[in-house]
Amino acid sequence: MRMISLIIVDADACPVKEEVLALTAPLNIPVTFVASYNHFSVNRTGNWVFVDTTKEAADLKIVNLTTATTLVITQDIGLASLLLAKAALVINQYGLIYDVNTIDASLERRYLAAKQRRQGVHSKGPKAFTTADRHMFKQRFSNYLQTNE
Known part of the structure; x- marks a missing residue:
């Protein structure tokens, strides 16, 4: 187990921002939300970094x-693979862990879906959160935080 020093949230499309803040506040783990200026809002809580x-x-x-020692929350499988190369802890919006044992299959599914889209086959898209x-x-995030304090 390693101690988490920072949580970074890929915030542009993250549906669990409020939950992250609520669960990390009692543990005093800093949280940084990273988003593009397209998602800027004056009504925000926490530490935000806005990018081009x-x-x-x-x-x-x-x-x-x-x-x-960073835990990153992202839906982006490509980003997750880059972060795993830096030995970061990476989970998605469902609390599922990306790791070296699962990332290759996730990248392959992403590749096959993109290939189908290029061929004109379109799926319904992701189901609603x-x-x-x-x-x-x-539940998963709370358990993960408790085991990595």
Whole structure:
């Protein structure tokens, strides 16, 4: 087990920002939200870093801020693979852990889906994030924080 020194949230499309703040506050673990200026809001809580709106700007900022004691929350499988190379802890919005044993299969699924889209085959897209999904994230994230204090 390693101690988590910082939590970074890939905030542009993250549905669990409030849950992250609520669960980390009692533990005094700093949280940084990284988002593009397209998602700027004056009504925000926590430490926010805003980056240019160019493609991958938020990802590059997250990679630059990440160390081996950072936990990153992201839906981006490509970003997760880069962060694993830095020995970071990476989970998604469902609280599922990306690790060296699972990332290759995730990258392959992403590649095959992109290949199908290029061939004109379009899926329905991701299902809506539900209350049950939110509860599952809270449970998994809370357990993960407790085992890595």
